[in-house]
Structures are given as structure tokens and as C-alpha cells.
Amino acid sequence: MFLDPVSRFRRFARASVSEVGALDHSFLGRGRPLGVARVLNAIGHGKGDVSEIRAYLGLDSGLVSRMLRGLEEEGLVETTPDPADGRRRIVTLTPAGEAEFAAYEALSDDRARHALARHANPEALLAAMDLVASAFGRDQIALREVDPRSDVARYCLGEYYAELARRFERGFDVALSADPEAGSMIRPRGAFVVAFSDDMPVGCVGLKGTCADYAEVKRLWVAPAARGLGLAWKIMAQVEAIARELGVPLLRLDTNKALPEAVAMYRKSGWTEIDRFNDDPYPDFFFEKRL
Amino acid sequence: MFLDPVSRFRRFARASVSEVGALDHSFLGRGRPLGVARVLNAIGHGKGDVSEIRAYLGLDSGLVSRMLRGLEEEGLVETTPDPADGRRRIVTLTPAGEAEFAAYEALSDDRARHALARHANPEALLAAMDLVASAFGRDQIALREVDPRSDVARYCLGEYYAELARRFERGFDVALSADPEAGSMIRPRGAFVVAFSDDMPVGCVGLKGTCADYAEVKRLWVAPAARGLGLAWKIMAQVEAIARELGVPLLRLDTNKALPEAVAMYRKSGWTEIDRFNDDPYPDFFFEKRL
């Protein structure tokens, strides 16, 4: 039938192949084989030495070597031995190489802009693309600790608050809630973890240490694009590991009945429901977990 | 920034490239170069003669010829002259070729099933994929007249009714509405048009001819995945063209205030609002357009 899941998936694959193939083809317009263009782009995107390029593009060592010699002859890249390890070679773009890389970037950017401009609702298209990209890249999602006052952290918290405002019956106002002061979410008292999928933040959680008895898990958020991938479990496992590392004996958290997925997950992952332990106006449920 | 539209688009492109590349790679497992495998697949998907294959895959005539000779030697395909045009050659799969094609299909299907099975909400992932695929394939959307009693037509109408039920304040019950009898949406009295994107139905409209004075436009629907592509305009232009062809002097339609995009589109495309011309309980607005 025209609607079974496999057909729909494969329709998507076909459409993407031709779109992606068209991008490759546009790269050929700069008179350089695709393989060489890809190496140049890898360097431009910060792949700093030969083995990194090789790993990133999955190419044979000899092949990369030869392509680098070619780019050197064109005057686009320079290689110098790594001072820390004389076997390795560090590859950098010359000014001419930067210009060439910028030209390739411009091609990709134009293509993206053009495709988006044709759609009457680009935000809907981008949301769909985010979802697909997150699903494809699910195994590459990386958790990193960041400063809770950094731009990424503030972005995640903003999205989290906006989601609460949408889902809580009477909305959500950060000022009324116990806003974790940033200092309590920085080591050694606590931590703030952000999940990145290919540099895009797709989730976060805060570990707030305020007293010796316990620490609190706050601001668990998963971007709509990354839901269904088990990311919340992964983030929670990480925050528990950090808490153990910091010597926290007990974790507590509160949550709201408007977030049933979260409540269900806590119940299923070893948290036990307890009595109210704060006077925050929003939460309906309170949990703790001994480490 | 990590969130500007171009970065998001390109993140999607990167993720799709590796996913699509992995599919190509899995094809290599059957000991045949990718180009040859693609030719075999083209034949399996109904590309019946050499020029069709060539056009579909965008390949050189000599190259396709050679690959076909190879497949013939393997005993996977047979070519016979086209009885209607002796220059053309018709290519068919032998039983062994069918088996080989099925094996490739199974690889793609497995891959799709596997990717979908990993997601906790496959329907959300598929909806996103449908949206992206429709946007990429927007220029290939084809309008075809079908029998309003056919499976595709019934599918479209079902989706249309479900959408009305969601959007109308008091729901929607087909039985209460003037359900166009199929006969009035078949030539010469009327027509039923379905929009296909790569074999998936993404929109429809009915032209219902019941009297000599005018015909009615009914059941205009665009799938959520295909919204933002200007498809409604295209469908309406087509239905008007068909009406002219049938010698209809005047078109009428009714619509509901819960569908403001539709109302806005009618106003912007030459329709004039008129008084109620039927006693259907649902519509709030009535339009006509002289041809």
C-alpha cells in the first residue's frame, strides 16, 4: 500500500538521496573532485590532523596523504609536524584555502536558504528536519557539562520554561519557582549537563547541591526533536553518575502532573515517591533516590 | 549560532548523507558495483526499456548498455526488441533477477524497519519524514483524476473528514453533510482529482456536477505533510481547468470558519462571497466563481 511505514521511510530516503546528490553535484562546479573537496571541508570544519580527517571521512591513509599533497600544491593547505607527537602532522588552511572553503560553505548555505525560502512554513520544515536528524544521529548524542550561565544552558532553560508554560494549566513563571542559583549547579556543589546532537543542544539537566544531606535534580528537558530516543534516561544516568562522583548520598526532585512521561520515567528508574520537601507552588509529585 | 535555520538545515543534510551512504554501502554486500545494483533496482521498479533506465538514473547510454550486458551474462535480465519500435529494447528480469531484486528490496526494507523500530514514536518520525520528502519532491507532485470510489480517493476523503472532525468545534459527521454521491464526481458530470507525491496521496478535490447552472467544488484537502507548498492553489487551478473543459459556466463552494486558510485562499484567487445556497449544517461561508 502507499502508506505502510516502510514505504513512507523509503520515499523519504529516495527524496533525500536526490537532494543530497544535487548538493554533491554543485560541489563539482568548483573543478575539484568530490573526494578532495570533502577533505578540504573536513579541514575547514576543524579536523586538525591527518588521522582525524581519515577517521572522519573513513578513507585510506594513502589516499588522504595524496589528496593533501594535491591541496598543498594548489596552495590551499599547509602541514606541519605536531610538536607534541612528531609522527602526527597538523593540517591548516592557508588564506587561499580559507577562501576556497568559504566558497564551498557558501554553496551549501545558499542551497539551504533556497530550499527553506520556498516553503511557506519554514519553521515546520525545520522542526521535521531536526526530528529526523536527531533520530539518525541518536548514537552520536554527546553529554557535556557546561556552565549554567552559558548561552547554551540559557537556551535550554528558556525552551524548558516555554514548554512548562505551554503545558501547565495556569502557565509557568520562573520568578515564582525556586530558580536554582547558578553557583549551586557548578562543581563541586553541582553540575549542569547539556546533550548535544551534532552541536545542537537537545536536552539538559541540572544537579543542584545546596546542603550536605541531598542534592536536587532540576530542569530536566528534552527537545521535541529528540523525544522517543531514550535521551531522558541517558541524561538521568549521567546526572546520577556525577552525583556519585561528588559524594552526594541522596537525590531529590519534584515534578508536575502535567508531565506524565517524566513521572512515569522516575517511577520506572528506581525513584521512590516522598512527601513534599519544599514550598515551590508548581510541583505535584516529589521523589528521591538513594545512591 | 547553533540554531540558525541554515545550520539546522545543514545538520539535517549531514545526518541524511551518512544514513543514505550507509544504505549504499549495504548494497555493496551483494558483490556487485553500486551502479549495476542501481540499474537492477530501476528495472525491478518498472523501468521497462533502456532509455527509461537511462533517464531515471541520469547515465550515459553506453554505460547503461554495458551494465545491461553484464546483467544479461549473470542471467539476471533479458532484453527483447520493442514490438512497437524496433530500435527500442525492452528489459525484463529473469526469475533469478527477480530474486536478486527482492534481496535488494529486503535490504532496504530491513533498514527502514530497523530505523523505525528504534524510535519510541515511529509515527512522529514518519510524519516528519513525509513532510521533508514532500518539500524536497514538491516539483514532482502530480495531479491525476481517479475514481471517487477507489481506495486512494477513499483514503483522502477519510483523512479530510478526520481533519474536519478535529477542527470543527462540534466535530464532523459525514452523514449530516451533503455527501456527494460518487456518480456526480465522475466525467462527464464531474471529476475527482488526487495529488500524488512519489505515489503517496497528498491532496484531493472533487468537482460535483448536479445541475446545468453550476458545479460545486467539494472536499478540498491537503495532507499536513504537503502544506506550505502551494498545493491547494495548484489543485484548485486544475479543478477549474477541468470545469472549463466540461463546459461548466459557474463554480460554487461552501466552507467553514474553522478553515481560515481555505477562506483566505478563495478570496485571494478570484472567488466572490455569496449567500447561502444549500442547507448543509456545517458551512459558514459560500463562494462562487464565474468561468
Next chain:
DNA sequence: CATGATAACTGACTTAAGTCAGATAAAAAT
């Protein structure tokens, strides 16, 4: 029926991409 156009084919070629077996030099392990 002569002429030109078209579809498929063949042979001779080029380029891109990848593989593989050493060579070399530096680092790490014993």
C-alpha cells in the same frame, strides 16, 4: 524511397576512488 533523426550498442579512452605492500621516522613498551 531517400534523408535525417533516433535508440542502442561497441571500443577506446580518462578520471576518480580505493587498495595494498612496504618505507620511514617517531613514540611507547619491554
Next chain:
DNA sequence: ATTTTTATCTGACTTAAGTCAGTTATCATG
């Protein structure tokens, strides 16, 4: 201090993919 491992490079090769000029048979058209 010697051996082993690792990172990169070179040269010699293979395969895949594509290009192009020219051939043959058939079709379409005046």
C-alpha cells in the same frame, strides 16, 4: 637499549564510473 607500535607517506596497482566518437538498425517524414 632494544623491540614493537603507530602515523604518515610513497609507489604500484585495481576497480568503478563516466566520456566520447563512431556504428548499426530502425523509424519518421517529405
